[in-house]
Amino acid sequence: MTMSARPDGVGEDPRGIPIRDVARLLGVPMPTLRSWELRYGIPALDRRPRGQHRRYRPEEVNALRLMRDQIARGEQAALAARSVRRMLGGQGPAEDLVHRILESAERLDAAAVRGRLDEAAAALGLAACIDDVLLPAMRQIGVWWAVGHCDVAQERMATEAARAWLDRRSAFAPAPARPRPILLACGPSDLHTIGLESMAVLLRYQGWPCRILGARTPTVTLTTAARASGAAGVIVASHLASGRLRAVESIRAVHDLDIEVFYAGNAFATPRSRRGVPGHYLGIRIQDACAELTRALDPIDPDPLVGPPS
Numbered sequence: 001m002t003m004s005a006r007p008d009g010v011g012e013d014p015r016g017i018p019i020r021d022v023a024r025l026l027g028v029p030m031p032t033l034r035s036w037e038l039r040y041g042i043p044a045l046d047r048r049p050r051g052q053h054r055r056y057r058p059e060e061v062n063a064l065r066l067m068r069d070q071i072a073r074g075e076q077a078a079l080a081a082r083s084v085r086r087m088l089g090g091q092g093p094a095e096d097l098v099h100r101i102l103e104s105a106e107r108l109d110a111a112a113v114r115g116r117l118d119e120a121a122a123a124l125g126l127a128a129c130i131d132d133v134l135l136p137a138m139r140q141i142g143v144w145w146a147v148g149h150c151d152v153a154q155e156r157m158a159t160e161a162a163r164a165w166l167d168r169r170s171a172f173a174p175a176p177a178r179p180r181p182i183l184l185a186c187g188p189s190d191l192h193t194i195g196l197e198s199m200a201v202l203l204r205y206q207g208w209p210c211r212i213l214g215a216r217t218p219t220v221t222l223t224t225a226a227r228a229s230g231a232a233g234v235i236v237a238s239h240l241a242s243g244r245l246r247a248v249e250s251i252r253a254v255h256d257l258d259i260e261v262f263y264a265g266n267a268f269a270t271p272r273s274r275r276g277v278p279g280h281y282l283g284i285r286i287q288d289a290c291a292e293l294t295r296a297l298d299p300i301d302p303d304p305l306v307g308p309p310s
Helices: 019-026 030-040 058-072 077-089 093-106 110-124 126-146 152-171 194-205 219-229 241-256 286-297
Strands: 182-186 210-214 233-237 260-264
Touching (some): 030 058, 030 077, 058 126, 093 110, 093 126, 093 152, 126 286, 182 219, 194 233, 194 286, 210 219, 219 233, 219 241, 233 286
């Protein structure tokens, strides 16, 4: 999940969530949110009050999140808005499966969540299932929780159902074909591991042995594990802007060991946030991140790859 804390006083309110709380949730300044609405129609304009009193419904917060993520990928704002409108209006198999997962989460039906993910993997392949169905659904549930649209039981059930599904997929991965492992860790201030767990599944299907160190991994724990395991590479994920500096300390510490280091997450979404950070930025999509890691490490551990299952 990408939302770690609900702003004080935020709960489900028929009037929506105030713009100042949306700004804190998404890490986007209020003037930028207003600009996206006024200049690009994201979310769609209506007659409700704007300015300091502007409020957003859960689906509008999701549209703003998508806009933020598209711009973080490097798209210009006008093109990003066009992409967001296309995604929100889409009725393809991925969008339909995301909606069905969300419906299952609202019903607290963990078996149905896992079943929909099985359908997505069969229809789209494992990599596209993760990038286009699993993670978008988890992000939407994170938005729902943050704005009070769902309760903590629904959020936790969906997260644990997704984690159980990833664990089962990982159990069927082939035996590692490469000699040295990849370590995956959250920054010292970060809690959310679904993205790392998703990446580990795809890397295992590409022949990499993986070890997930988990949430809030201290820098000393990370460097000790990297040395002891003879890691081929280390991935550090950070989603909180407030935790970015501590994550960068971990990245630098691994880099100082002459071990290839990679990083990802919303804390590094903008070019400015990546300035001066050593190592390789992995981007937004999990399958692209795995390809980037493998390209960087192939000269070091050049064993043949095993493709992910369809």
